[in-house]
Amino acid sequence: xxxxxxxxxxxTGKVYAYLNESVWNSELKKCECKRKCLGHVDPVTGEIVPxxxxxxxxxxxxxxxxxxxxxxxxxxxxxxxYAMKQAFPDNWKLxxxxxxxxxxxxxxxxxxxxxSIDCDTxxxxxxxxxxxxxxxxxxxxxxLFIFFREWRDRFDDDFYAIHTSSISSYDNRKETIxxxxxxxxxxxxxxxxxxxxxxxxxIPITYGLYSRMPVNITDIRRREHEKSWxxxxxxxxxxxxxxxxxxxxxxxxxTNHRFIMRxxxxxxxxxxxxxxxxxxxxxxxxYMMVENEPFFVxxxxxxxxxxxxxxxxxxxxxxxxxxFSLFLGLIEECHKELKTNVYVAEHEDFYNKYFTVxxxxxxxxxxxxxxxxxxxxxxxxxxxxxxxxxxxxxxxFRYYLQRDRVQRNFENLRNEADRTKLKLYAENIYEGRxxxxxxxxxxxxxxxxxxxxSALLTNISLDDIIRQMExxxxxxxxxxxxxxxxxxxxxxxxIMKVFGxxxxxxxxx
Numbered sequence: 001x002x003x004x005x006x007x008x009x010x011x012t013g014k015v016y017a018y019l020n021e022s023v024w025n026s027e028l029k030k031c032e033c034k035r036k037c038l039g040h041v042d043p044v045t046g047e048i049v050p051x052x053x054x055x056x057x058x059x060x061x062x063x064x065x066x067x068x069x070x071x072x073x074x075x076x077x078x079x080x081x082y083a084m085k086q087a088f089p090d091n092w093k094l095x096x097x098x099x100x101x102x103x104x105x106x107x108x109x110x111x112x113x114x115x116s117i118d119c120d121t122x123x124x125x126x127x128x129x130x131x132x133x134x135x136x137x138x139x140x141x142x143x144l145f146i147f148f149r150e151w152r153d154r155f156d157d158d159f160y161a162i163h164t165s166s167i168s169s170y171d172n173r174k175e176t177i178x179x180x181x182x183x184x185x186x187x188x189x190x191x192x193x194x195x196x197x198x199x200x201x202x203i204p205i206t207y208g209l210y211s212r213m214p215v216n217i218t219d220i221r222r223r224e225h226e227k228s229w230x231x232x233x234x235x236x237x238x239x240x241x242x243x244x245x246x247x248x249x250x251x252x253x254x255t256n257h258r259f260i261m262r263x264x265x266x267x268x269x270x271x272x273x274x275x276x277x278x279x280x281x282x283x284x285x286x287y288m289m290v291e292n293e294p295f296f297v298x299x300x301x302x303x304x305x306x307x308x309x310x311x312x313x314x315x316x317x318x319x320x321x322x323x324f325s326l327f328l329g330l331i332e333e334c335h336k337e338l339k340t341n342v343y344v345a346e347h348e349d350f351y352n353k354y355f356t357v358x359x360x361x362x363x364x365x366x367x368x369x370x371x372x373x374x375x376x377x378x379x380x381x382x383x384x385x386x387x388x389x390x391x392x393x394x395x396x397f398r399y400y401l402q403r404d405r406v407q408r409n410f411e412n413l414r415n416e417a418d419r420t421k422l423k424l425y426a427e428n429i430y431e432g433r434x435x436x437x438x439x440x441x442x443x444x445x446x447x448x449x450x451x452x453x454s455a456l457l458t459n460i461s462l463d464d465i466i467r468q469m470e471x472x473x474x475x476x477x478x479x480x481x482x483x484x485x486x487x488x489x490x491x492x493x494x495i496m497k498v499f500g501x502x503x504x505x506x507x508x509x
Contacts, residue, residue, distance in 0.1 A: 066472025087147035097121040102440040108417035136432030158199040160236035217251040260387035265379035312393040320381025
């Protein structure tokens with residue numbers, strides 16, 4: 001039998017309630033009483049109030065929901081969420097949360113755990129490094145096939161391909177690394193990437209990883225062939241200075257490949273083009289603003305091997321000053337190296353071109369080639385491009401701004417913080433990390449498209465938008481059935497209007 005008994009503490013005067021249970025002791029052949037404290041008696045109501053140790057404390061919680069709802073809205077509108085569901089039916093919420101973290105924080109991914117606790121993510125659980133690393137490693141070629149097939153069908157048939165590379169700080173000493181008791185691991189610190197974009201929407205469609213940058217027309221064709229299963233053909237090739245040579249230019253023209261290629265100002269081709277316009281390029285009629293930066297732009301048409309080409313020359317006075325300042329700094333560094341007889345292999349070309357070294361009776365004499373140095377100043381700040389397709393110089397320049405953006409986005413993914421915590425030394429996990437970065441870029445591109453086309457959100461950056469939406473929080477207080485929400489300000493309302501977000505739906509989460 002059980003009963004409740006009440007005992008008064010003489011020192012405090014409190015009355016405590018105990019559950020009194022009679023238990024038969026078979027060894028002693030008698031009943032024993034066991035008591036368990038239920039709590040103290042409220043002197044006003046007479047009710048038993050449980051002791052603190054017997055009840056689980058509940059705390060108020062504050063979670064950011066605004067930027068999560070914002071990202072979710074954009075991802076659903078462009079079909080990214082649907083494609084992720086189709087390709088990753090088990091992990092799509094986790095991977096989508098990683099994409100949102102990438103865009104929101106632009107930080108090492110190993111820091112995702114605390115962020116996932118503070119934010120109302122699609123995964124809705126803390127994301128540990130172990131869980132994240134396993135999810136990245138589980139991304140298979142079949143998953144990517146399903147994703148890219150679904151994703152490509154949402155876009156038109158005109159594309160351009162960006163070829164770029166990015167360097168990782170994973171290990172700057174050697175390519176062979178030993179991790180504790182693991183066998184030797186070969187790590188290539190450079191990632192070579194070809195990214196295909198839609199011309200109309202300017203959103204990335206797919207990508208490929210390679211062992212080097214394209215060096216000839218065969219490499220270009222191989223990359224095109226690998227994308228044929230996605231019905232991506234005859235892309236506009238965006239090529240950089242390392243691809244330019246007379247043979248490569250002639251091959252592109254003779255095979256009728258669409259291309260736009262940057263030419264190094266150091267080449268005769270570029271110098272001739274700069275000499276043709278340098279006396280008149282800074283005329284006000286050639287002035288234009290591109291992404292809030294001032295430039296002077298000129299173009300002319302030329303025939304090369306009977307093929308029509310457009311030569312675009314772009315000049316930035318601020319870039320010219322910065323480039324020449326960096327150049328003079330390098331010249332000074334090379335001068336010290338020659339003077340002290342401490343050579344750097346990477347500076348060999350500079351030694352030969354800009355210095356004269358001779359031995360005199362009183363020691364080593366290093367003289368600068370002033371004429372060659374000033375010749376460099378005549379091309380500082382210039383960008384020269386050649387294309388058989390793109391007539392408009394501003395459009396041509398935007399392709400290269402996009403290329404630089406891709407390069408920055410994929411820079412240093414194998415960073416010091418993530419390399420061991422996420423096991424990025426494993427190729428399959430690193431390739432999964434690259435996919436997350438690609439998907440982040442699709443979301444970024446769509447948001448930037450909206451910003452550029454909106455008159456409501458002028459002079460506001462993506463980071464400003466994220467910080468504004470992040471400030472919208474949901475507050476849950478124990479004892480209240482419905483949560484509370486922070487007030488929405490005018491800027492947040494403008495953002496929601498531009499991106500078609502209903503504030504009431506956000507509060508239904």
